[in-house]
Amino acid sequence: MQSAPTSAPGCDIVVSCRGVTKSYGSDEAKVAALRGIDLDVRRGELLMIVGPSGCGKTTLISVITTILNHDAGECNVLGRDVQRMSEQERAVFRSKSIGFVFQLFNLLPALTAVENVAIPLLIEGVPWKSAKSRANELLATIGLGARTTALPANLSGGQQQRVAIARAVVHDPALLVCDEPTSNLDHETGHAVMEVLRSLTEKSNRTVIVVTHDHRIFEFADRIARMDDGRITEIVEGKDREQVP
C-alpha cells in the first residue's frame, strides 16, 4: 500500500519529503544545506540518517520537525503540510506530536529529573500533580526510579540521556527525532541508551528518526538512509546494514 505525499494520519507514511531544498545565508555567502531531499518515513519504523558532518542531517530533521522553514519542495509530516502552518500551529504541533532527543541532552540544569521529564506535559497544560506522577512512572520503567529528584549535574551522561529520552516520549508523540543521541556517550552507555529508546518505542508503533555517526548502533535501525552533500544517496534495510560503510 503506497501513499501519496499528502498522506493523512492512519496511512503508512508518516513523513514524506519531495524535492526539499534549504540554503543558509544569502547571495555570495549562500550555503546549500539541502539540495532536493526525497524521503518517506514509514509508521513505526526506526530510520537512521547517516552521513559525513555538514551534509545536512540536522537541517533535514529541523525541517521535518517544523523548527526550520525549507525553501522549496514539499514536506508532509503526520498528514500536515509544514509549509502551511503558522508559527503558533507549529508550536502546538511540536508539543503534541514530536519528541526530541539531543546530542547534548539539553536538560534544564535547575530542574530535577522528574521535573525535566514532566515539561512536555506541562507545556500541553497537564496539571503539575498528574504530570509528575506520569513522569515518575516513566522514569521507574527505565530504571531511574531512584534518581527522580536528582539534578542533571548529579547524573551520569548515560542517565541524563535516558532522562532526555523519557522527556521525549512522556507525552506520547507520534514521531520521535534524535540528533546524534549517542555521540557524547561511550559505546556501552550508547548501547544501553538505544536499548531504552527501543523499549519505549517498540510497543507504541511510534516512528523514530535517529541522526547518527555511530555505526555501532546501526543494529537498532529498521532502515538506514545515507546522506551526502544535501541529498539522500541511498536507503538500505537494516538487515543489509553491512553495506553501509
Next chain:
Amino acid sequence: MLRVAVKMLLGDRVKYAGLLIGIAFTSFLVTFAGSYFAGFMTRGFALITENPRTDVWVMDPAVRSVEPTTNMPSSALDRVRSVEGVSTAVPLALGRADVRFPNGRFQSFQVVGVDDATLAGVPPLQDGVTAMALRAPDAVIVDPGGTTGKLQTPVETADQWYGGPPRLNVPTRKLGPGDDLLVNDRRVTVVGRARALSRYPPRPLLYTTYSNALRILLPERRRLTFVLVTAAPGLAPRALARRIEDRTGLRARASDDFKADTVWWILANSEDVGDIETMLSIAILVGFGVMGVLLYMFTNENLRQYAVLRAMGATPQRLMTMIFVQAALCAIIGTGLGLGVCAVAGQFLTGSDYPFRMMWFTPAVGALMVFIVSVVSAAISARCALTLEPGIVFSGR
C-alpha cells in the same frame, strides 16, 4: 510552566543572588536618595514647621518662600489684624547678622525676631529654660540650625578680644547661657539654647524679641517680614488667605501651601539642589544600568534553555510569560529587600541629625523605577529568546 520559570530562576543560586543584590541595591539607592532629598526639602521649610499654630503666613507680594525674603511696612500688621476671620496676628522679623564672639571670631546668623507679647515662634529650649527668658533685656537664644562647631566661645575670659587683635586659636567651649555676643556693635546676652529644627541651607540661628531684633539688626525702613495669622474657628486657612490678599494686597498663604511654595522655590533656584540632583541621578542611572544588565544577562545565559522549550513546543506567549514572571519575582523580592534596608537605615539616621525623610512617595518612586527597568530588560531578553533560531538546540556546542 510558571513553576519551571521559578525553578530556572532559583536554580542558579549565584546568579539569582547577584540579581537580587543588584535590584535591592538600586531600589535602596533610589529610595535613600529620594528620602535624603525630601529631608533637605523639609529643612528648607523648617521655620514653617516650627510654627504649627500658624494657619496663614502673610508677606510682601514679591516673596515666594521662607527664604529669601523682603520686608513689609509695619502698618501691614494692623491691616491684617483688621481683616475679619483673623483670630490672632503676630509679627515675625527675619534678618541676617554677622555676630562676633568674645574672641573676635565672626559668624553669620539668621536673626528671628518673635512677637514681644506672645513670644510665638520660639522653638523648644534646652536646660529647662522657657521662652520667658527672652523678656530680659538684650536676651537672645541660640541654635546651631544644622551646623556643627560654629557656636564656640573661648574658655578663658583672658581670651576676650574687645578692642585688641582677634584671638582665633584659643581653647573654646560651647556657647551657653550667660555668654555675651556682639551683634552689629550691640552687646546681647545668651539666655538659652534652643532645640530648633535643622535648616537648609544650614546656619546658626539667633532668636530674640521683635523689638530687640529691630534694635540689633541694621536699620532698615521696613522690618516686618511675616505676619503669622491664626484663623477664627471654623474658617479654612486657604479661604482666610484669599480674603487677606483681597483686603490688604499682601501675599497670604496657608501653611501647607507655603511649604509647597518653598520646596518649589528651592528646586527651581538652588544651585546646591542641582548638584545633588546630578550626583544622585548618576548614581541611580548606574544602579539601574547594572540591574538591567544583570537581568538581561540572566535570560541571555538561559537562551539555550528557552530554545529547548521552544523546540518542544512552548509558544512564544508562554516563554514571554515565563521571562516576565522571572523578572517580576526578582523585582518584587529585590525591591522589598532594598526598601527594608532603607527603612532600617532611616531609623538610625533620623535618630542622628541627618536630613532623611522617608515619605510615602520615595519608596513608591523607587519601586516604580525598578518596575520600569525590569519590564524593559525583560522585554529585551524576551525578544532575544523569541528571535533565537530554535535550531541551536541541535548544535553540538
